[in-house]
Amino acid sequence: MRKKNFSIGSVVWGRLKKNKLALLGAWIVLLLSLLALAAPLLAPCSPFEQDIGNRLLSPSSRHYCGTDELGRDIFSRMLYGARVSLSVGFIAVFISTIIGILLGALAGYFGGGVDNLIMRFVDIMLSIPTLFFILMLIVFLGPSIFNVMLIIGLTGWTDLARLVRAEFLSLKNREYVLSARVAGASNNRIIFHHILRNALSPVFVSVIFGVGGAILLESGLSFLGLGVQPPDASWGNILSSGKDYIEKAWWLTVFPGLAIFVTVMSYNLLGEGLRDAVDPRLVE
């Protein structure tokens, strides 16, 4: 009874702290974000500056990750690529989170015809292979960073909508919601003030996983030449241009590949840990 006033956030953080892998993921995510933000300060060379005389140099103390076929410093390009990859990840997930929450909340709260309409649309979205759908849209809209963010965002909300809908279905008949209705609360107030706050922890977990997924998708698209266009750097397109030299210059593919792997892995570890930490059934 006489416990100190603690919030849900501190409970979650307390649990997360005990999960070493999730904590590792969190630190790497933080580190990567800082590196990306500080790219102009940290990069030893310009990511665009070509130096044909020094092409395909192996890693050394001057070029930490070697140089590419045009003599550009891979380490600098990867730092700038991190900015692209992370911002695509965040903005795409931001878009899909907004759509997913809104549609999921509407479907779950109102039920009936609204629910049917939204969920059948979700079924249609889920029955189209995502990658081919995205490729098709990009062919129409043209490849650019902005379009990649938009398209990944517009196609990635379906799982979240289902998740939010399920949360709303189970929460909308809770007695505190009924009590708010008796007090005369409007639908808006009930949805956003009463239900959504209690549905946010699974949403948060899915957002973290979503960022990892979006980064992976962006890398794939850039690798195929449909994402970020040269000379702008992204991990995917560094990898793509490096693949032609894979026998002569391993560093062109290994380092960006490793960057993608470590980043996505960290987001997944963090997401996994968060999922356990916000699970109300696990009470210590």
Next chain:
Amino acid sequence: MENNILAVKNIKKTFRTSGGIFAAGRSIYAVNNVSFEIGEGRTRGLVGESGCGKTTVGKIILGLEKPDSGEVSFNGKKISGLAEKELRPVRKDMQIIFQDPFASLNPRIRVGNAIGEALKIAGAADTSSRVKDIIKEVGLPEDTYYRYPHEFSGGQRQRICIARAIVSRPKFVVCDEPVSSLDVSVQSQIINLLKDLKDEFRLTYLFISHDLRVVKNICDSISVMYYGNIVEEGESEDIFAEPRHPYTRLLISSVPSIATPAAGARNRAAEAGKKEKSAPGRALHRNSEIEKGCAFYSRCLLRQNRCAGNIPELRDTGRGHKAACFLQEK
């Protein structure tokens, strides 16, 4: 005569179960033709076993469920069938206290804000002083305002729910099993609090419960429900002194008592009688059975042939004490 603040007339509610792919959906009578009135300032008990439709009646009164037919009037004005918007002005006069004090408080909202919500919705600018007054009124410590629901015990949470229900000065409160989930020692505290508040704020209660001891303690009049029907109603003392319907007798005799050894023996006898004659497997009826005869037929110790084919009506047996049983028709 006193004014009736609430009148419920012939309300019916049927829930349909969707049968899935292979079975047809079934409809279940939750509430079947229920009528009663509550006089201003009185406490009406609504008694029955779980699943008999008590809670559904409460929800219909508050507009949380729509009745299939019948009407609810509040202060002489018909409120069933109103759209949510038209209902809002009436809302501030009606409130509810739920059974489970753990499910009825939003875990993410500070207690002070939860209590003040009805005031805020009604448009009050400063709610905090009213909320702090009411927190004191229901016997909670002052710092309750800034704390979260999980920091409180069940009894304290129920006090919070009571505070939330009465802060907007309603005229009528539905108490849906407000003490059933509490320890017995806490139960009486909450009951006394409800009684005190009733006098102080001139409240009218509909007190839904399965616990006759509690009902006897707080209610002026009682309606006994069985399977969606009211089988007996009347003044509290009349019903306890002279229960008319076999179901009411069963309920009263099954109240565990530690008062006298004789009562214990009586209970054991009743218990034995129940085991012998009532077939629990038959407790769940098909609707066709209910439509044809008395709902209590399959469990009744005194059933007769006419009970299977005819539905007994609720008849006055004197002093407003009504029962729906053929045995009362002389």
